[in-house]
Amino acid sequence: MHIQDAGLPTRLTNVLRGEGVHTIEQLSTMSEGELGRTPGISFKSIKQIRYALHRTGLRSEPLETVQITLRPHVREKLRQLCGGRSASEVLAELIEQQP
Numbered sequence: 001m002h003i004q005d006a007g008l009p010t011r012l013t014n015v016l017r018g019e020g021v022h023t024i025e026q027l028s029t030m031s032e033g034e035l036g037r038t039p040g041i042s043f044k045s046i047k048q049i050r051y052a053l054h055r056t057g058l059r060s061e062p063l064e065t066v067q068i069t070l071r072p073h074v075r076e077k078l079r080q081l082c083g084g085r086s087a088s089e090v091l092a093e094l095i096e097q098q099p
Helices: 010-018 024-028 032-036 043-056 072-081 087-097
Strands: none
Touching: 010 043, 024 043, 032 043
C-alpha cells in the first residue's frame, strides 16, 4: 500500500517520502526512535503514524501505554488540579492538543 493511501496528513506523507519511505510496509518497519530522529516528525506525527498502522492492521496497538505509579496523596492532588478528571484523561487531552 502506498504511503499516501494511509490517511496521513499531506505534510507528514511528504516528509516520509523525502526520507525514502514510499509504502506502509516500509513505514511499519521503522521504530519510533527512528521516526523521532527524522526531521519534520513530531510526537504528534508519531501518534498519527501509530494510529494509521493500527488502522491498516500492521500494528496491533494504536498507542503505547505508559504506566506511572503515584503516591495516593499525589494522585489526589493531581485529581484536584485536573478538576476531578484522572491524570490519564488530562494527558490524553494534552497529547491531542499538541501542535
